[in-house]
Amino acid sequence: MNPLTKLVLAGFLLVLGLAVPWPGTYVLFIALILPLALAGRILKPFLVALFKLITPFAVPMILIQGLFWTGGTPVIGEGPLSLKAEGLLFSAASIGRILILASSFLLLSLSTRTDILMRDLVQRGLPNQLLYIVVTSLQILPRLQARARTILDAQRSRGLETEGNLFHRLRAVVPLVGPLLLSSLIDVEERALALEGRAFNRPGPRTSLIEISDTRREALARIGLSVAAVVIFVIRIAWALVS
Amino acid sequence: MIEVRDLTYSYPGTAAPALRAVNLSIPRGQVVGIVGANGAGKSTLCYALTGYVPHFFAGSMSGTVRVDGRDIGKVPLGQLAAEIGLVFHNPFNQISGARLTVLEEVAFGLENMGVERGAMLPRALTALQATGLEHLTERSPYSLSGGEQQRLAIAAILAMEPSVMVMDEPTSQLDPVGTREVFAVLRDLARSRRATVVVAEHKLGWLAAFSDRLIGIHNGEIVADGTPQEVFSSERIDEWRLGQPLVTKVGRAVEVAEGRPRTGLLPVTVEQALDALS
Amino acid sequence: MNLVVDGIHYRYPSGTSALEDVSLQASAGESVAVVGQNGAGKTTFAKHLNGLLKPTRGSVRAGDWDTRRHSPAQMSARVGMVFQNPGDQLFARTVWEEVAFGPRNQHLGKDAITERVESSLEAVGLLAVREGHPYDLATPQRKLVALAATLAMATPILVLDEPSLGQDTEGVSLLGALIDGLVAEGRLVLTITHDLDFALEHCPRAILMAEGRVLADGKSAEILSQSKLLSSADLEPPVLLQLAAGLEMPARIRRISEFVAAYAERPPQV
Numbered sequence: 001m002n003p004l005t006k007l008v009l010a011g012f013l014l015v016l017g018l019a020v021p022w023p024g025t026y027v028l029f030i031a032l033i034l035p036l037a038l039a040g041r042i043l044k045p046f047l048v049a050l051f052k053l054i055t056p057f058a059v060p061m062i063l064i065q066g067l068f069w070t071g072g073t074p075v076i077g078e079g080p081l082s083l084k085a086e087g088l089l090f091s092a093a094s095i096g097r098i099l100i101l102a103s104s105f106l107l108l109s110l111s112t113r114t115d116i117l118m119r120d121l122v123q124r125g126l127p128n129q130l131l132y133i134v135v136t137s138l139q140i141l142p143r144l145q146a147r148a149r150t151i152l153d154a155q156r157s158r159g160l161e162t163e164g165n166l167f168h169r170l171r172a173v174v175p176l177v178g179p180l181l182l183s184s185l186i187d188v189e190e191r192a193l194a195l196e197g198r199a200f201n202r203p204g205p206r207t208s209l210i211e212i213s214d215t216r217r218e219a220l221a222r223i224g225l226s227v228a229a230v231v232i233f234v235i236r237i238a239w240a241l242v243s
Numbered sequence: 244m245i246e247v248r249d250l251t252y253s254y255p256g257t258a259a260p261a262l263r264a265v266n267l268s269i270p271r272g273q274v275v276g277i278v279g280a281n282g283a284g285k286s287t288l289c290y291a292l293t294g295y296v297p298h299f300f301a302g303s304m305s306g307t308v309r310v311d312g313r314d315i316g317k318v319p320l321g322q323l324a325a326e327i328g329l330v331f332h333n334p335f336n337q338i339s340g341a342r343l344t345v346l347e348e349v350a351f352g353l354e355n356m357g358v359e360r361g362a363m364l365p366r367a368l369t370a371l372q373a374t375g376l377e378h379l380t381e382r383s384p385y386s387l388s389g390g391e392q393q394r395l396a397i398a399a400i401l402a403m404e405p406s407v408m409v410m411d412e413p414t415s416q417l418d419p420v421g422t423r424e425v426f427a428v429l430r431d432l433a434r435s436r437r438a439t440v441v442v443a444e445h446k447l448g449w450l451a452a453f454s455d456r457l458i459g460i461h462n463g464e465i466v467a468d469g470t471p472q473e474v475f476s477s478e479r480i481d482e483w484r485l486g487q488p489l490v491t492k493v494g495r496a497v498e499v500a501e502g503r504p505r506t507g508l509l510p511v512t513v514e515q516a517l518d519a520l521s
Numbered sequence: 522m523n524l525v526v527d528g529i530h531y532r533y534p535s536g537t538s539a540l541e542d543v544s545l546q547a548s549a550g551e552s553v554a555v556v557g558q559n560g561a562g563k564t565t566f567a568k569h570l571n572g573l574l575k576p577t578r579g580s581v582r583a584g585d586w587d588t589r590r591h592s593p594a595q596m597s598a599r600v601g602m603v604f605q606n607p608g609d610q611l612f613a614r615t616v617w618e619e620v621a622f623g624p625r626n627q628h629l630g631k632d633a634i635t636e637r638v639e640s641s642l643e644a645v646g647l648l649a650v651r652e653g654h655p656y657d658l659a660t661p662q663r664k665l666v667a668l669a670a671t672l673a674m675a676t677p678i679l680v681l682d683e684p685s686l687g688q689d690t691e692g693v694s695l696l697g698a699l700i701d702g703l704v705a706e707g708r709l710v711l712t713i714t715h716d717l718d719f720a721l722e723h724c725p726r727a728i729l730m731a732e733g734r735v736l737a738d739g740k741s742a743e744i745l746s747q748s749k750l751l752s753s754a755d756l757e758p759p760v761l762l763q764l765a766a767g768l769e770m771p772a773r774i775r776r777i778s779e780f781v782a783a784y785a786e787r788p789p790q791v
Contacts, residue, residue, distance in 0.1 A: 069281035115343055128355070135341040147609070153573050154610035156593040157602040158670065159626025175622065178612025182656055188607065190336035195401060196299060197329050198339060202321030205357050209350040209364065279688040281661050332687070390560065415687045418559040418715045419756050445689050448760065486690030489718055489760045493777055500781045513760060515766040520784065 003117035008222045010108040015229040017100025019236035025096030042110045137170040245269040251307035261287040263463040271437040276450040277369035277443040279460035280484040285443040289411040293329040333394035334411040338384045345388030346380040390421025409441045448488035449513035458484045476509040490516040522677040529579035552704040554724035558755040562733040571600040600678035607663035617651040622675040641669040717759040746772035
């Protein structure tokens with residue numbers, strides 16, 4: 001599937017999920033999202049990632065809302081240590097929305113190579129620089145970590161005590177963060193020089209080595225989904241204003 | 244064909260010019276080495292030959308640099324990239340980061356140039372073969388060794404088929420194996436005469452072995468211009484702080500010890516030294 | 522001060538072996554080159570000398586201090602280390618402050634710090650730029666600032682990781698003279714380098730490493746003239762020894778002056 005279509009689809013699901021009344025989020029999840037994950041052959045990683053993302057929210061929320069809902073009707077347990085119905089319902093609604101939010105994001109990111117998505121967008125006219133920032137931001141963290149470790153080694157070798165009390169650790173910040181920032185800035189300049197040499201800032205259309213498939217049907221589907229999303233959004237707003 | 248006329252340039256915010264009244268003419272296909280102390284102006288000259296001065300670095304420039312007749316001071320940098328390439332000394336910082344495999348990295352410049360897909364793959368593969376990387380097409384650029392990364396930078400520029408290739412200390416961060424690999428690529432490039440090649444380097448023995456011509460820079464001025472032997476045998480070599488290959492120093496030391504006057508040309512390669520000393 | 526490395530092994534957390542049974546004994550006033558290709562384990566080895574890495578087997582002792590019982594900051598009083606990339610440590614607003622960082626961590630008095638900073642900067646030829654910002658200097662000069670910063674700690678043992686990388690001819694000479702001077706003062710200097718010409722000239726002793734092991738340890742003129750041994754470590758003999766071999770001269774030569782003398786003594790060629 002063309003990456004732009006995936007992006008539009010994910011956006012559509014998000015709008016739909018946030019617009020429907022809360023029990024609908026679960027229906028949407030089971031009826032639409034899970035089958036999509038299955039079709040994309042990412043069901044297992046999808047469920048694993050989803051579980052990891054949602055559980056840290058969901059469990060505390062259920063407990064807190066359930067236990068501390070003032071004036072609520074106990075449904076499980078008795079007295080102060082009971083889970084109240086209203087709290088549980090509230091949690092279910094919130095979790096439903098978070099479920100849709102997380103699912104759309106995960107469906108997109110697990111089924112698409114970011115660089116292919118960005119390439120497609122650039123070919124359609126999105127500025128090159130945006131592609132660059134997004135794709136390289138994903139790579140920055142491991143490099144920064146590796147560099148931070150080397151800097152730590154160098155400063156410890158000059159007598160910087162890093163273990164021990166808070167005072168020591170605070171004093172260690174400047175000699176650790178300073179070189180990280182300064183040398184990263186130099187790298188940025190050198191990288192910018194190199195990019196110029198690859199005609200990065202040349203005005204004009206780009207081509208792609210990798211063929212990114214797109215069909216008329218998909219283009220129509222994208223238009224259809226986008227229109228549907230707008231309509232749903234409008235209906236939802238109208239409903240909220242009226243009721 | 245490179246024509247530099249009366250080029251004087253100062254970086255922004257500096258008083259002293261980095262290049263002074265430089266005049267230089269390089270015919271097509273020549274292989275030129277640039278030597279000089281750190282800060283003498285080698286890198287600045289490399290930037291001037293490729294348009295980074297004045298387009299990237301601003302500053303004040305007078306004089307002209309013409310490549311194949313065009314004044315590159317007047318052509319935007321993005322358009323120059325197709326004809327003039329610059330390879331820098333840090334292999335890691337030349338990885339664009341925008342592509343995930345070696346093959347895509349080499350094709351990146353071609354994509355930016357809008358080259359049609361059918362032509363891209365052959366050009367990329369030719370460049371990878373010229374740099375000995377054809378077996379690494381599917382690897383991540385970050386997984387390569389320093390020498391391989393530097394050859395990748397060269398391949399990425401080669402694929403764009405520039406008429407001029409300039410390299411600013413391409414082996415300064417590399418170990419002996421990487422150095423050997425890069426100079427082998429440079430030697431092949433030189434032999435094929437596909438492009439005019441200009442290389443600034445401190446590894447003088449290596450440079451002398453494969454350059455047709457050496458240019459010596461001191462304090463922003465060209466002080467020497469001739470064959471490697473002519474330049475390194477000059478009496479003013481210390482005054483100009485250009486350095487000499489070790490074999491040249493040995494040759495001169497033997498000359499001095501034997502009380503011989505300056506004979507003219509000193510050896511600049513091991514082979515020449517063995518010839519002269521046997 | 523002695524440095525004793527006793528049969529160290531090092532295995533990365535991932536399981537790959539980086540050092541196998543590496544041993545070394547060196548004493549004050551020695552200049553030792555640790556040579557080998559990238560990946561041979563030279564830097565991993567260096568990091569063991571001041572305790573940044575602890576061996577999985579064996580021990581490293583600087584004098585009577587075992588690296589396993591001291592933090593790297595503590596070890597830095599005895600073993601100074603200069604890293605390859607100046608960008609990994611420069612952070613101060615002036616060169617002076619940068620070089621003073623080490624002595625300050627050693628809790629020296631103001632006068633002592635000034636003396637150390639000025640003599641170190643003098644030694645690398647950068648006294649004139651002491652009030653400048655380190656990043657206003659070009660990369661090779663920044664490397665010298667990093668070197669001065671470690672020199673200022675006046676450690677009996679010094680480990681230099683690829684000091685000549687990226688330097689021009691004058692920079693390399695300066696480094697050579699510096700190492701010669703430090704050794705003459707009685708310090709132990711270990712220079713990790715793949716520049717064999719440099720190693721030959723300034724280090725009478727060489728340790729050849731490949732794939733985490735020590736292949737040879739002895740007089741540099743002898744070790745660096747063995748082309749077969751060197752090529753098994755992906756290296757070529759230094760230029761001076763290539764000339765000596767080509768002219769069938771004995772391989773005791775380390776400097777140009779020695780070459781010239783040996784050349785003069787060559788029996789007349791037919």
